[in-house]
Structure formats: C-alpha cells, structure tokens
Amino acid sequence: MKEVQVYSPATIANLCCGFDVLGMALNEPADEMIFRKSPSPGVHITKILGAQLSKQPDKNVVGVVLEKILHHLSNKKLGIEVEIYKNIKPGSGIGSSAASAAGAAVGANILLGTNLKPIDLIKFALEGERLASGTGHADNVAPAILGGISLVKSYCPLEIISLPSPKKLWATIIHPDIEIKTLDARQILNKKVSMKDAVKQWGNVGALVSALYRDDVYLLNRSLEDFIAEPLRSIFIPAFYALKIECKKVGAIGGGISGSGPSVFMLSKNKDIAEKIAKRMTEIYTFLPIKYRIYISTINNTGVKYNFK
Amino acid sequence: MKEVQVYSPATIANLCCGFDVLGMALNEPADEMIFRKSPSPGVHITKILGAQLSKQPDKNVVGVVLEKILHHLSNKKLGIEVEIYKNIKPGSGIGSSAASAAGAAVGANILLGTNLKPIDLIKFALEGERLASGTGHADNVAPAILGGISLVKSYCPLEIISLPSPKKLWATIIHPDIEIKTLDARQILNKKVSMKDAVKQWGNVGALVSALYRDDVYLLNRSLEDFIAEPLRSIFIPAFYALKIECKKVGAIGGGISGSGPSVFMLSKNKDIAEKIAKRMTEIYTFLPIKYRIYISTINNTGVKYNFK
Numbered sequence: 001m002k003e004v005q006v007y008s009p010a011t012i013a014n015l016c017c018g019f020d021v022l023g024m025a026l027n028e029p030a031d032e033m034i035f036r037k038s039p040s041p042g043v044h045i046t047k048i049l050g051a052q053l054s055k056q057p058d059k060n061v062v063g064v065v066l067e068k069i070l071h072h073l074s075n076k077k078l079g080i081e082v083e084i085y086k087n088i089k090p091g092s093g094i095g096s097s098a099a100s101a102a103g104a105a106v107g108a109n110i111l112l113g114t115n116l117k118p119i120d121l122i123k124f125a126l127e128g129e130r131l132a133s134g135t136g137h138a139d140n141v142a143p144a145i146l147g148g149i150s151l152v153k154s155y156c157p158l159e160i161i162s163l164p165s166p167k168k169l170w171a172t173i174i175h176p177d178i179e180i181k182t183l184d185a186r187q188i189l190n191k192k193v194s195m196k197d198a199v200k201q202w203g204n205v206g207a208l209v210s211a212l213y214r215d216d217v218y219l220l221n222r223s224l225e226d227f228i229a230e231p232l233r234s235i236f237i238p239a240f241y242a243l244k245i246e247c248k249k250v251g252a253i254g255g256g257i258s259g260s261g262p263s264v265f266m267l268s269k270n271k272d273i274a275e276k277i278a279k280r281m282t283e284i285y286t287f288l289p290i291k292y293r294i295y296i297s298t299i300n301n302t303g304v305k306y307n308f309k
Numbered sequence: 310m311k312e313v314q315v316y317s318p319a320t321i322a323n324l325c326c327g328f329d330v331l332g333m334a335l336n337e338p339a340d341e342m343i344f345r346k347s348p349s350p351g352v353h354i355t356k357i358l359g360a361q362l363s364k365q366p367d368k369n370v371v372g373v374v375l376e377k378i379l380h381h382l383s384n385k386k387l388g389i390e391v392e393i394y395k396n397i398k399p400g401s402g403i404g405s406s407a408a409s410a411a412g413a414a415v416g417a418n419i420l421l422g423t424n425l426k427p428i429d430l431i432k433f434a435l436e437g438e439r440l441a442s443g444t445g446h447a448d449n450v451a452p453a454i455l456g457g458i459s460l461v462k463s464y465c466p467l468e469i470i471s472l473p474s475p476k477k478l479w480a481t482i483i484h485p486d487i488e489i490k491t492l493d494a495r496q497i498l499n500k501k502v503s504m505k506d507a508v509k510q511w512g513n514v515g516a517l518v519s520a521l522y523r524d525d526v527y528l529l530n531r532s533l534e535d536f537i538a539e540p541l542r543s544i545f546i547p548a549f550y551a552l553k554i555e556c557k558k559v560g561a562i563g564g565g566i567s568g569s570g571p572s573v574f575m576l577s578k579n580k581d582i583a584e585k586i587a588k589r590m591t592e593i594y595t596f597l598p599i600k601y602r603i604y605i606s607t608i609n610n611t612g613v614k615y616n617f618k
Contacts, residue, residue, distance in 0.1 A: 017511075018511070018515065019508060019511075020508045020512075021508060021511060021512040021515060022515070151512070151515045151516060151519065152512055153512050153513065153515070153516040153531070153532070154509065154512055154513070154516075154531075159516075159531065161515070161516055161519050161528070163515075163519065189504065190504065191503065191504055192501040192502065192503055192504065193501065193502060193503075193504055193507050194500065194501055194502075195498065195499065195500055195501065195502055195537075198502050198507040198510070198511075198537070199328060199329045199330060200463065201507070201511055202326075202327070202328075202330060202507075202510055202511040202514040203329075203330040203460070203461055203462050203463055204462065204463070205511040205514050205515045205518075206327065206330060206331070206460045206462070206470070206472075206514045206515065206517075206518045207460060207462040207463075207468075207470055208515075209514075209515045209518040209519055209522075210460065210470050210472065210518055210522070213518075213519070213522040219470070222462070222463075222468065223462070228504075228507070
C-alpha cells in the first residue's frame with residue numbers, strides 16, 4: 001500500500017451525565033490525514049494545515065501515536081510520513097486531539113497492515129491524548145475509532161462498550177472562539193463530589209444507557225443532566241444557560257458542554273430542528289463580542305474512515 | 310371484595326455499583342399479609358407473626374402506608390384490618406420494611422379498588438420506608454412493586470425505569486444473624502466521594518444496564534463492582550471477602566452486600582450453581598460463632614402477588 005487517506009471525526013465527550021465515560025462520534029467536522037510509507041525510518045510530519053502545531057513527532061499527537069506504533073512493531077527500518085489537515089480546531093472541546101490520535105492509529109494500522117484490534121488502536125490513541133491533556137481519557141478516542149456512542153466501562157483493564165445509537169439523532173454544536181485549556185477545565189472540578197450528586201449522576205447514566213437501548217428520545221431528554229461538571233465548567237462559557245434554555249424551546253432533546261468546553265452541543269431528532277437550533281444559537285451569540293462556529297452533524301456510526309491506493 | 314391476601318417479595322438493593330438506584334425482586338423469601346375491610350374506620354393491625362413489631366399503625370410500616378392511602382382517599386368512614394406474617398426478618402438487608410410497605414400499598418389498592426398507578430403505589434410505599442430508615446429510598450420498594458430489576462432514575466420527580474431481567478438468573482443470599490441498623494450503615498458512608506471512584510462507579514452502572522439489555526452475564530460479572538459503599542460497609546459483615554472470593558470460585562457471576570447488609574447476595578446462571586454457592590457459604594460460616602439463614606431464589610418478575618375473595 002502506497003498511501004492511506006484518513007477522515008477522523010470530531011466527538012462529543014461526557015454527553016452530560018457520563019463524565020469521563022461516555023462519548024459520541026460525529027460526521028462533521030473531521031480531520032484529514034494522508035499517510036505514506038517513507039524510505040527514511042521514523043515519523044515525518046511533512047505538512048500541517050489548519051492549526052499551529054509542532055511538526056516534531058514527540059511534540060505532536062499524531063507523531064506520538066505513530067512513534068508508539070513503530071516502537072511496538074520493533075522494526076527500526078520502518079518510516080511513515082504524514083500530512084495533517086486540521087479541520088477540528090484544537091481546544092474546541094469536540095475532540096480535536098482525539099481525532100488526531102485516532103486517525104494516526106487507524107492510518108498507521110492500514111498503511112502498515114498491522115491488523116491491530118480496535119481496543120489496541122484505542123490504547124495507542126490514548127498515548128496521543130496523554131500528550132494533549134496530561135491524562136489519557138478514552139471518551140473521545142473510543143467513539144472516534146469505533147463510531148457511534150461508546151461507554152468507557154473501566155480503564156484498568158481498558159474496556160469499552162459500544163452502545164446503540166438512536167436511529168435519528170442530530171447534533172448542533174456551537175464553538176465559541178475562546179480558549180479553555182483541557183487541563184484548566186479539569187482543575188476547576190472538585191476532587192470530591194457529594195454522595196447526593198454522585199447518586200443522581202449514576203441514576204442518569206443508567207437512564208441514558210437505557211434510553212439508547214430503547215431508542216427513547218424522551219428518556220434521553222430527561223437523562224441529559226450533569227450535576228458534576230456543568231455547574232462548574234459552565235462559568236467559562238458565555239451564555240451557556242441561555243443556549244440550553246433557548247435551544248430546548250426550539251425542540252432540542254437536550255445537551256450541554258461538549259467535553260471540557262467551550263463548545264456546547266444540542267441534540268435533536270431531525271435536520272429541521274438541528275437547523276432551528278443553529279439559528280437560535282446564532283441569534284444569541286450575535287449579541288456577544290465573540291466569534292463562533294456552528295456545526296450540524298448526524299452521528300458517525302463507523303468511526304475513522306479511510307481510502308487507500 | 311372481602312379479603313386480599315398478599316405476597317410481598319424480598320429485594321436486593323444497590324446490586325453493587327447501583328448504590329441507591331438499583332434493586333431486584335426475589336421470589337423467596339416473601340412476607341404474607343391479609344387485608345380486610347373493617348367496619349371500624351382507620352387502620353387496625355390485628356396480628357403480627359414472625360417479628361416483634363408495633364401494632365400501633367403510626368409506628369408500623371404497613372400501618373403508615375395504609376393510613377396515608379386512607380388519608381389520600383379522604384373518606385373518613387373507611388377501615389382496613391390487616392394480619393402480617395413476616396417471613397423477611399427486619400434488619401436483614403433484603404428489603405424487609407420495603408416488603409411491608411409495598412405489600413400494604415398493593416393490598417389496599419386491590420381491597421379498596423382505588424386503581425392507583427404503580428408509580429403512585431411506590432410513592433405511598435416510600436412513606437413506609439421513611440418510617441423504617443429515616444429516608445425514603447425507592448430501590449427496594451420499586452422492584453417489590455414492579456418486579457424484576459428497577460432503576461431509580463431520579464427522586465424529584467420520582468422516575469423509575471424497569472430494566473430487562475436476564476432470562477436465567479438465580480440469587481443465593483446468606484443472612485448472618487447480626488444487627489446492622491440501616492441508619493448506622495448509612496452513617497458509616499462518607500458524605501463525599503472521590504471523583505475517581507464516582508467515575509468508576511457510573512462506568513459500571515452504565516455497563517450493568519448494558520449487560521441487562523444484552524442479557525450478557527459476562528459483562529454483568531465485570532460490572533458488579535462497588536467502589537463506594539462496599540469498602541466501608543463490608544467491615545460489619547463477618548467473612549465478607551471470603552464469601553465473595555469463594556462463591557466466585559464455585560461459579561457465582563458476582564455479588565456483594567444486599568442493601569445496607571448484613572445479607573450478602575451472589576448471582577448465578579442456574580439452580581445447580583446457586584446451590585453450590587449456598588453450600589460454600591455454609592462451609593465458610595460453619596467456622597463462625599454466628600447463626601445464619603440462606604435463601605435461594607429466582608428473580609420475581611411480577612412484584613407483589615395477591616389473591617382475593
């Protein structure tokens with residue numbers, strides 16, 4: 001194989017109640033990467049468009065993942081070169097680093113014919129996440145690789161459960177152009193949570209998982225609550241509660257902070273409502289001196305996509 | 310209708326990871342109660358066998374529930390008399406007070422033809438639970454009334470989700486004859502839990518709910534973990550970890566403390582393994598100077614049962 005072209009999706013981690021354990025893959029936006037075998041051993045990042053990122057492999061999420069895979073193969077002659085086209089803005093909270101990491105793992109696997117299992121691809125991608133955020137959280141990389149909605153059952157051992165995706169589900173995402181570092185968003189959280197809130201949270205996790213198996217949007221609506229992160233992290237996001245309240249008025253099933261923010265996602269049953277939500281988001285943000293982007297997407301049920309020649 | 314005879318089941322609350330939100334109904338043991346209309350208004354507890362409990366209605370779980378229902382009907386002429394045969398020992402941790410409360414709610418509903426909805430029966434039964442434990446927890450009364458496995462999605466508003474029960478599931482329960490008051494078992498718990506443990510707990514709740522929808526005993530096995538209550542409450546239960554470890558060796562899917570203890574439950578796929586578990590429990594407790602009872606039961610998928618004439 002000469003060349004592998006990869007489309008690695010944005011993802012929404014947490015899905016409100018599922019802090020650090022739930023994530024969902026989107027079709028839009030997605031990063032593109034092109035992987036080629038290189039006569040020169042090691043990893044070579046030849047081009048990066050769309051973001052200011054280091055081309056030095058050990059300082060780049062894609063580079064780190066590729067180096068880990070090459071190291072795993074213990075073939076010192078192997079070389080990979082890669083072009084990266086970032087469509088998912090770093091720091092947006094919709095899994096930018098996870099898309100890089102997941103795309104790198106899948107791209108290398110196809111290019112080199114290593115036939116790694118999905119759980120191993122996730123493990124390699126986690127190494128990239130670790131570089132980006134200091135911790136290796138799987139709630140973005142798992143759905144990016146597997147598609148659909150993933151539950152991180154446990155980390156030790158790493159166990160991921162693919163949950164059923166609702167047949168008709170759209171996401172509208174607003175990405176306010178402000179910076180919240182994943183590490184800061186993590187540090188604002190309390191290291192301890194009240195038992196009362198924890199019980200409410202896992203009641204909702206159980207209900208949300210149930211809603212997915214039943215394809216019950218009404219139950220999904222009632223389960224999309226977050227008593228742990230949202231009350232604290234929402235302070236960083238201008239007009240967060242206005243977005244939540246107003247988008248529900250135009251038909252949103254529910255939503256909240258995407259990952260650690262600043263993006264806010266709202267789910268809906270069809271394209272028409274998804275577009276109404278986008279319109280309402282725009283109307284609200286028009287009043288603020290902040291740039292923003294809005295994405296409308298269906299769920300990506302296949303994960304990272306690729307072509308090769 | 311002259312008389313309603315009720316069989317109200319024991320229940321296992323928490324199911325390890327689902328602290329305060331999950332519960333499962335059993336076929337054995339069950340309390341029996343007989344309800345009759347009385348010419349004398351109010352509630353009259355005429356007989357209690359099997360436990361030392363007050364016959365004064367406002368000091369008895371059955372009495373409290375019946376009084377609440379009579380109050381709700383605002384018919385001051387109505388009278389109910391009830392005989393109570395307690396087969397579920399109070400303080401055993403398998404929902405003794407919940408069986409009384411659930412049986413009372415269902416019994417009165419049938420006797421008086423009030424046609425209350427299950428969610429309202431649960432609300433009345435919660436008043437009985439409040440008398441017994443100081444708090445109105447629904448993880449025993451909900452499955453006692455609905456049967457099968459219940460998830461308490463939220464308390465405000467009260468929302469209960471009936472989860473699918475595995476086709477083949479047996480429970481073996483050992484009830485060591487020691488006293489742990491529900492209130493004490495609650496007070497030993499920390500009011501705050503670490504974020505790390507909370508995340509592990511809701512990862513398992515999501516996985517357990519998933520296991521039930523998939524009827525996947527292997528996933529059920531891996532999800533029956535409790536990082537919140539078990540490490541603290543298990544100190545009250547002699548040989549708790551020996552029971553867990555040894556019962557798994559003879560084929561238990563998993564298990565833990567039933568409710569707030571002291572009963573310990575172990576789940577299995579068939580009667581043969583359920584009996585092996587009972588034998589292993591007996592062998593362990595033979596070494597201890599503590600009396601105990603052992604129950605073997607299938608899941609009760611109908612909840613409180615009744616006959617009338």
